[in-house]
Each structure stands twice: as structure tokens, then as C-alpha cells.
Amino acid sequence: MIEFDEQAKKLVVKLVYYGPALSGKTTNLLCLHDQLCTEGRGDLMVLDTVDDRTIFFDLLPLFYVAPSGFRIKLKVFTVPGQVRHDATRKAVLQRADGIVFVADSQKKQMGPNAESFANLEKNLAMVGLDIDKLPLVIQFNKRDVPDIIPENEIQTTWEPTGLPLVMASALQGDGVLETYRQLVALTFDRLNARLELTARFGVERADFVGSVTRIAG
Amino acid sequence: MSIDRKLDFIIGEDKNLAQLLEVSEALMVLDGAVRAGACGAEIIDSNRVLLASCGVESPFSAIRAILVEGEPAGSVVVYAMDSGARLEGITDMLHVALQTLINGSMKRMLTSEAHTTIVNQSYDELLETNEKLSVSERQYRELAASLETKVQERSEELKRAYAIMLQKEKLAAIGGLAAGMAHEINNPIGFVISNLNTLTKYATKLKEMLEFYRTNCEPAIPAELARQAETRWRELKIGYIFTDLDSLVKQSLDGAGRVQKLVADMKGFSHVGETGSVPTDINLELEQTLSVLCHEVQPGTVVERNLGSISKVRLNPALLSQAFLQIIRNALQLKAAPLKITISTGQQDDNARILIADNGPGIPPDIRDYIFEPFFTTKDVGQGTGMGLSLAEQAVQACGGKISLTCPPEGGTVFIVTVPIGSNSHE
CATH class of the missing domain: 3.30.450 (Beta-Lactamase)
Structure with a gap:
């Protein structure tokens, strides 16, 4: 977590969209920015993007204020997917509270998916985060393009891990909110277990999750 | 970090x-x-x-x-x-x-x-x-460097082991040859001795017969013939032959007897056919070794034996005789006039102690440490292999014993071989 200030009644949470290059991480954030209610979210900040490739990262801030006045700020980041930006990925992963792994459903992208996931495991270990405890949602994106891995095959592969799995088409807006909602809920549970947000600050799970995932009317 | x-x-x-x-x-x-x-x-x-x-x-x-x-x-x-x-x-x-x-x-x-x-x-x-x-580069470098030293050490070791093995094989071959020869010589020397004994008896009989003729028949024959016989007797030096014959046969028997003993000792020394440890009489091994070495003893050399009683020790006798052979041979080659080698044995605590002392020039302190190293020799090139004492040490160690040396102040060198008698002793 980026910041937890009891006196200022403030918590800043970091969520990260990880995955191979061109798997649709920025598209996920753009889609969230479009779908989520403008009240309670800031503008998407796209930092230095060249030719569709993110060089630094994207940032979408979201806010929640509990009835008690306790404020939670969610900062949703993407990482640059290209192999050469590993150092940036590591810097963005620092103090992350939850991860979405955006995999590319195309058959030819299986290699990059696996490499990127291995890279995620390695980098999490390097920044001192435990992949087994960190909230993690797997999204298989680009379900709308041809020559993709069948869903049952993906289910068979990922089921044993017990990780939540979401099929998505970020360009069409499908599955994006679902992915985000699952991550927010998991992340809340983990933070609540550690910080007793409900007991001490009156932050109710349903209220929080509902608020930060409310779609534009 | x-x-x-x-x-x-x-x-x-x-x-x-x-x-x-x-x-x-x-x-x-x-x-x-x-x-x-x-x-x-x-x-x-x-x-x-x-x-x-x-x-x-x-x-x-x-x-x-x-x-x-x-x-x-x-x-x-x-x-x-x-x-x-x-x-x-x-x-x-x-x-x-x-x-x-x-x-x-x-x-x-x-x-x-x-x-x-x-x-x-x-x-x-x-x-x-x-x-x-x-x-890691440094570690690998160090490893590579030490590897070279290790390889060098190993090849030295191998070289030594090979040389020792070669020497042992040579000795074994010589031992085998000696045993074979001993067996072959034993039979002829046996009938030579037996025939010589018979010959002595025959000669005595012939002598007796001749004497009989000389004393009893000569007065009965014509004077001329008697004179001729007397001339012939003198020409043929029969009188001398009578006296020399006994000593000739005695010497031959003596020589043949020595050959027989030597052959027996060689056979015993080589221990052909024996393997492993057997209860061994250390003094007997020493005697056999000395016997085998007798031809290497220069005239004027004194070999003094001072053998005490030792219980039989269970060990490989061939190995122990090898050690004795090498040490005594080494002493026999010393240039001291007159050379005196003293061999003493005895039992101390649970150890059999064998001391082989010479009156040679002694060993300078700076080379004492190398004396048992293979290839170490002070002899001229081609004279010594440098293997003798190294083999002796190996042999003694193989018997579970120890070998050491001291140079007493009065001169000379004493090699001390100790072999534990332990629970393997045999009365």
C-alpha cells in the first residue's frame, strides 16, 4: 500500500495491471475510465505513450469516502509490457496491493503470456511481495479476435491455481468491469484483514466495492 | 542491498x-x-x-x-x-x-x-x-589455479604409485623367478650332495683297496715291476690325491650344502604361494633376508646379530622381509671401513622392535625428512633408484607398523621398525 495515515483517516491503495506487451492493459484502463461514474474518479493520466506502446505507465485515480469520513484512494496503474522496460515494471509494482494479469487470448501469444507471468513472479519476489498472498485476478483478453485458445482449455489450465479468471474483450468493454470488481473485492478483503477497515473506520465492504465500481448513469 | x-x-x-x-x-x-x-x-x-x-x-x-x-x-x-x-x-x-x-x-x-x-x-x-x-570470476580463477596444483599433486602421486608398483612387480617377478629356480636347483643339488657322499664312500673303498695292494702285493711281484709301480705312483701323485681327495669332496659338499641353504632361504624369502597375514617369526625373516643378501656383503664387513625373543606376529611376511632387505641393503652399500651392521630385535610393550644400525657417516639433518620419499637418493646417477627406503616404509606401513630413523651422536644411522603385536600375537 502506498500510504496509510490513521490520523488523516486516509488510505492510498495501489492496483496494477500487468501482462505482456499489447495484451490490452491500457485499453482496460481507458474502458474503466469510460464506464465508471465520473464522480469518484479522476482523469486517466497516460504517461508518454509512443505508437500504442506504453513507455512509462498509465494512472487512473479513484476515490471513496466512508460515512465515518475515512477516505480510500485507489490508484490503478498499468505497467509497460515490453521486455526492455523491466525496471519500470518493478518500480510500478513496488507496494502494490492487488494485481490483474492481462493475458492475450491469441494462440500465438502463449509464449509471451508465460514469460510475462514468470516475470511477474520474479519481480514480485524482488520487491518483497508474496504472490501467494497478493490479490491476483487473471484476465484473458481479446476474446473477440480469431484464433484464440478455447475457454475450456484456459479453465483447465488455471482452475488448479484457484485464481479468479475472467474472459474479456477490452475493446468491446466486455469483462473489464468484472475483472476490476473482482480485484477490488479481493483487495478490500486483504486490507480489511490487515487494517480492520470495517471495525475501526466503518468502511463496509459492499459500500466500498459498490462505490468504486459504480458505472456512469 | x-x-x-x-x-x-x-x-x-x-x-x-x-x-x-x-x-x-x-x-x-x-x-x-x-x-x-x-x-x-x-x-x-x-x-x-x-x-x-x-x-x-x-x-x-x-x-x-x-x-x-x-x-x-x-x-x-x-x-x-x-x-x-x-x-x-x-x-x-x-x-x-x-x-x-x-x-x-x-x-x-x-x-x-x-x-x-x-x-x-x-x-x-x-x-x-x-x-x-x-x-564469482575470482572464485573460478582461484579454483582454476588450485585445480592446477591439485592436478600436479595428483600426477606426482600417480607417478610415485606407479613407480612403487613397478618396483613391487619387479620384486615379485624376481621373487617368483627365485622361487622357481630354487625349486629347480633343489633336485640336482640334492643328488649332487647325495652322490658326493656316495663318492666319498667309494673313494675310501678304492683308497683302502689300493693301500691293500701296496702293502700286501708289492713284495710279491718282481722288483722291476715294483719299481715301475712306485715310479708311476709318484708320477701320478697318488699320495697327494689321497690327501686332497677328502678335502675336495668336503669342500664340494660344503659348497653344495650352502647352495641348498641359500635356495631354501630364497624360497622362504620370496614367500611364493603365501598371501595375506600369517603368524610370522620376525627373527627368522631377518635371518633369511641376511642369507639372501650374503653375496652383497663385502669382505671385511661385520654383520652382528643381537636377536631377542619376539612373539610371532600376524602379518604378511613377504612385506616385512622386503622392508628388511631394503634397509639392510641400503646399509651394506655404505662406504665405511670396516663396515659394521648391528641388527637387534626385541619386544617392548606391545610392539616388536627391530633396530638396524650401521657405522656409516649418518644422515645430514636437512635430508632426513626426505629419506623415505620415492626417488630420493644420494647415490650417483644410475647407482640407486631412490626407491629402496620408500618401499621399506610402504611395506612396514602395510604391516601396520612404523619406520623411523635416528642418527646417534656417536655416528652412524639407526633404522627403527616397530610392528604392533597387539591381539594378533601368536606364541
Whole structure:
């Protein structure tokens, strides 16, 4: 977590969209920015993007204020997917509270998916985060393009891990909110277990999750 | 070095307005508002702290919230002489300009600061990697260096072992040959001795017969014939032959007897057909060894035996005789006139002790440590193999014993062989 200030009644949470290059991480954030209610979210900040490739990262801030006045700020980041930006990925992963792994459903992208996931495991270990405890949602994106891995095959592969799995088409807006909602809920549970947000600050799970995932009317 | 310590910039850390606002830039924009017709303009943060101001306050004002990451972080206030569209317009323009400035500043911070951090971190990691690599390179170098020494040591060891093995094989071959020869010589020497004994008896009989003729028949034959016989007797030196015959046969028997003993000792010494440990009489082994070496004993050399009683020790007798052979042979080659070798045996505590002393020049202290090393020799090139004492040490060690040497102040060298009698002793 980026910041937890009891006196200022403030918590800043970091969520990260990880995955191979061109798997649709920025598209996920753009889609969230479009779908989520403008009240309670800031503008998407796209930092230095060249030719569709993110060089630094994207940032979408979201806010929640509990009835008690306790404020939670969610900062949703993407990482640059290209192999050469590993150092940036590591810097963005620092103090992350939850991860979405955006995999590319195309058959030819299986290699990059696996490499990127291995890279995620390695980098999490390097920044001192435990992949087994960190909230993690797997999204298989680009379900709308041809020559993709069948869903049952993906289910068979990922089921044993017990990780939540979401099929998505970020360009069409499908599955994006679902992915985000699952991550927010998991992340809340983990933070609540550690910080007793409900007991001490009156932050109710349903209220929080509902608020930060409310779609534009 | 932990990564946490290196990263002093956390991506996503909240920034307040004061951190994001470049006052000189903000003043230029505020000044623009004043020139556009406002009386004054100011920027305050969320705690109502004044961050920048320009011009003067006046009764009418308009206010706009400044957002950082979508959250209000402060406000901009514009003062004018009257309210209305003009004030609102200037305020809107100023707000947009400031917001753009702050967003730009935010982006710059996130990118360039993150970038700097990342570059520094990557550099530190490279340094660390480099350090690790040089450490491992150093280790490999050391390993390679020590490997060379180890290989050298090993090949030395192999060379030694090979030389020792060769020498042992040679000895074994000689031993086998000696045993074979001993067996072959034993039979002929047996009938030579037996025939010589018979010959002695025959000669005695012939002598007796001749004497009989000489004393009893000669007076009965014609004088001329008797004279001729007497002449012939003298010509043929029969009288001398009578006396010499006995000593000749005696010498031959003596020689043949020595051959027989030598052959028996050789056979015993080589221990052909015996393997492993057997209860061994150490004194007997010494005697056999001396016997085998008798031809190497130069005239004038004194070999003194001072053999005490020792219990039989269970060991490989061939090995022990090898050791004795090498040590005694080494002593026999010393140039001392007259050479005297004293061999004493005895039992001390649970050990059999064999002392082989000579009256040679002794061994200089600086080479005493090398005396049992293979190939170490003080003899001229081609004279010694340098293997003798090394083999002796090996043999004694194989018997579970120890070999050492001292050079007493009165001169000479004493080799001391100790063999534990232990529980393997046999009466």
C-alpha cells in the first residue's frame, strides 16, 4: 500500500495491471475510465505513450469516502509490457496491493503470456511481495479476435491455481468491469484483514466495492 | 542491498499542491490575470495556506478548486473591482492555465522522477551484478589455479604409485623367478650332495683297496715291476690325491650344502604361494633376508646379530622381509671401513622392535625428512633408484607398523621398525 495515515483517516491503495506487451492493459484502463461514474474518479493520466506502446505507465485515480469520513484512494496503474522496460515494471509494482494479469487470448501469444507471468513472479519476489498472498485476478483478453485458445482449455489450465479468471474483450468493454470488481473485492478483503477497515473506520465492504465500481448513469 | 532502500520514490505517492506548483511559473500566470484586468490573484492549498499571490485583494472575488489526480488540492482566487462575466472569465482562464501547469508538473514528476529512480536503480543493480560477477570470476580463477596444483599433486602421486608398483612387480617377478629356480636347483643339488657322499664312500673303498695292494702285493711281484709301480705312483701323485681327495669332496659338499641353504632361504624369502597375514617369526625373516643378501656383503664387513625373543606376529611376511632387505641393503652399500651392521630385535610393550644400525657417516639433518620419499637418493646417477627406503616404509606401513630413523651422536644411522603385536600375537 502506498500510504496509510490513521490520523488523516486516509488510505492510498495501489492496483496494477500487468501482462505482456499489447495484451490490452491500457485499453482496460481507458474502458474503466469510460464506464465508471465520473464522480469518484479522476482523469486517466497516460504517461508518454509512443505508437500504442506504453513507455512509462498509465494512472487512473479513484476515490471513496466512508460515512465515518475515512477516505480510500485507489490508484490503478498499468505497467509497460515490453521486455526492455523491466525496471519500470518493478518500480510500478513496488507496494502494490492487488494485481490483474492481462493475458492475450491469441494462440500465438502463449509464449509471451508465460514469460510475462514468470516475470511477474520474479519481480514480485524482488520487491518483497508474496504472490501467494497478493490479490491476483487473471484476465484473458481479446476474446473477440480469431484464433484464440478455447475457454475450456484456459479453465483447465488455471482452475488448479484457484485464481479468479475472467474472459474479456477490452475493446468491446466486455469483462473489464468484472475483472476490476473482482480485484477490488479481493483487495478490500486483504486490507480489511490487515487494517480492520470495517471495525475501526466503518468502511463496509459492499459500500466500498459498490462505490468504486459504480458505472456512469 | 535491499531494493526498498534504493527506491526513495514510490510511484503513486500522493503529492500536495506545494510540491507540484512551481511558484515562478504560477506567478507568471497570476500576473497574466492581473494584466487582463483583475486586481489580484492568489493560490491557496487545501489548508488555506497561501502559496502564491499577485496584485491586491478587492471586495469582489471568484474561486475555483484546483484538482490533483481528480481530488481538490487547493484553490485559485481572483479579485476584481466588480463581479460579473469579466471576473468569471478571467478566473476560468487562470484556472485552466494553472490546472494545465499542475497536470504537466505531475506528469513530469511521475515520468522523470520515476525514470531517474529507475535508471539509478538499474545502475545500482548493474553494479551489484558486476560485483557478484567479479566475485564469482575470482572464485573460478582461484579454483582454476588450485585445480592446477591439485592436478600436479595428483600426477606426482600417480607417478610415485606407479613407480612403487613397478618396483613391487619387479620384486615379485624376481621373487617368483627365485622361487622357481630354487625349486629347480633343489633336485640336482640334492643328488649332487647325495652322490658326493656316495663318492666319498667309494673313494675310501678304492683308497683302502689300493693301500691293500701296496702293502700286501708289492713284495710279491718282481722288483722291476715294483719299481715301475712306485715310479708311476709318484708320477701320478697318488699320495697327494689321497690327501686332497677328502678335502675336495668336503669342500664340494660344503659348497653344495650352502647352495641348498641359500635356495631354501630364497624360497622362504620370496614367500611364493603365501598371501595375506600369517603368524610370522620376525627373527627368522631377518635371518633369511641376511642369507639372501650374503653375496652383497663385502669382505671385511661385520654383520652382528643381537636377536631377542619376539612373539610371532600376524602379518604378511613377504612385506616385512622386503622392508628388511631394503634397509639392510641400503646399509651394506655404505662406504665405511670396516663396515659394521648391528641388527637387534626385541619386544617392548606391545610392539616388536627391530633396530638396524650401521657405522656409516649418518644422515645430514636437512635430508632426513626426505629419506623415505620415492626417488630420493644420494647415490650417483644410475647407482640407486631412490626407491629402496620408500618401499621399506610402504611395506612396514602395510604391516601396520612404523619406520623411523635416528642418527646417534656417536655416528652412524639407526633404522627403527616397530610392528604392533597387539591381539594378533601368536606364541
